[in-house]
Amino acid sequence: MTDTIHITVENQLGEIRQLEIPEGINLSLMEVLKASDYDILATCGGMALCATCHIEVLEGMEALEARSDAELDMLDTLPRAGDQSRLACQIRLNAALDGLKIRIFANN
Template identity: 55%
Template sequence: MEANNINIHVQNPDGTLTTLEAPIDMGLSLMEYLKACEYDILATCGGMALCATCCVDVLEGEDMLHEMSDDEYAMLDTLPDVLPNSRLSCQLKLNQEMDGLTIKLHGGLN
């Protein structure tokens, strides 16, 4: 793995994990990267924390993430099936501290 990349693990619907090598030097959000990897994420609002269609559940590494903003919290609060470990992937900028993060697409989004 290059110094400018991190590993993100994505849990598939069948429970298996796919490891992705994500660049941290391009300023991408987790949502942008997952879309580039052709995961089925709508991201209707384009990453503005206005739609919650990019919601992911953080299975491992939640402590690696920055604190949730008020806007992100308010948007997640509109979901009927939000979990304590749910986050908007558009609000998570890829960075070195996220190396090893394990996520799955939230609810019906996978």
């Protein structure tokens, strides 16, 4: 088991960067993306009410917890949401996410 979580992030411009996050940081993926200077509005502050942290999971979907009803309801309002869509605010970081690959959508 590693003490660092590695997440590959593709931004809205197609630029790819790998984040290294200490395990046990107890933050959501949205909080880490904002702290890493990604263009994420997170207007609602992580309550699954605005969908401005919409991401697509490219690899590692099986490591994520199931989407909540609130997250599914919010994703249903997005024209570009698909089977791999998630709200970054609803993903809590843990060691199982090591190797996750995501793409950030342009702000909705």
